[in-house]
Amino acid sequence: MGEGNGTAWAGALSPAARYAETGGASLTWENLTAVLPGSGGRPTKKLLQGLYGYAVPGRIVAIMGPSGSGKSTLLDSLSGRLARNVLQTGKVLLNGKKRRLDFGAVVSVKFIIEA
Ligand SMILES: Nc1ncnc2c1ncn2[C@@H]1O[C@H](COP(=O)(O)OP(=O)(O)O)[C@@H](O)[C@H]1O
Numbered sequence: 149m150g151e152g153n154g155t156a157w158a159g160a161l162s163p164a165a166r167y168a169e170t171g172g173a174s175l176t177w178e179n180l181t182a183v184l185p186g187s188g189g190r191p192t193k194k195l196l197q198g199l200y201g202y203a204v205p206g207r208i209v210a211i212m213g214p215s216g217s218g219k220s221t222l223l224d225s226l227s228g229r230l231a232r233n234v235l236q237t238g239k240v241l242l243n244g245k246k247r248r249l250d251f252g253a254v255v256s257v258k259f260i261i262e263a
């Protein structure tokens with residue numbers, strides 16, 4: 149797929165060029181796991197188990213699966229928005245650097261759209 153050849157993005161910046169202008173971000177996740185500890189007699193529940201993936205500027209990522217499979221939980225995990233009682237392990241890297249998970253930091257990941 150060619151870019152900047154004046155056809156597909158005629159009259160507008162290509163998505164890749166837009167990301168370059170705004171300092172686009174790449175997101176990688178490694179061995180991402182989220183566990184809901186059991187309480188009140190309920191067993192521990194694995195919400196996410198050993199997930200790997202990445203999202204880069206200019207590419208659409210589709211997270212697909214049946215209802216209840218953990219799509220929203222994954223997005224919450226990547227953006228540091230999991231419920232406080234959910235234990236998250238693994239790595240989330242923003243531009244190759246570990247993203248801080250403390251202080252409820254919210255990463256602006258605008259290239260993920262949940263349908
Ligand atoms: N904080 C939480 N407490 C209890 N259960 C949770 C929590 N977060 C996610 N779950 C459970 O994790 C599973 C996956 O849910 P979800 O991520 O919403 O799936 P999807 O978005 O793919 O439909 C569901 O069974 C949901 O009830």
Ligand SMILES: [Mg+2]
Pocket residue numbers: 219220221
């Ligand atoms: Mg959902």
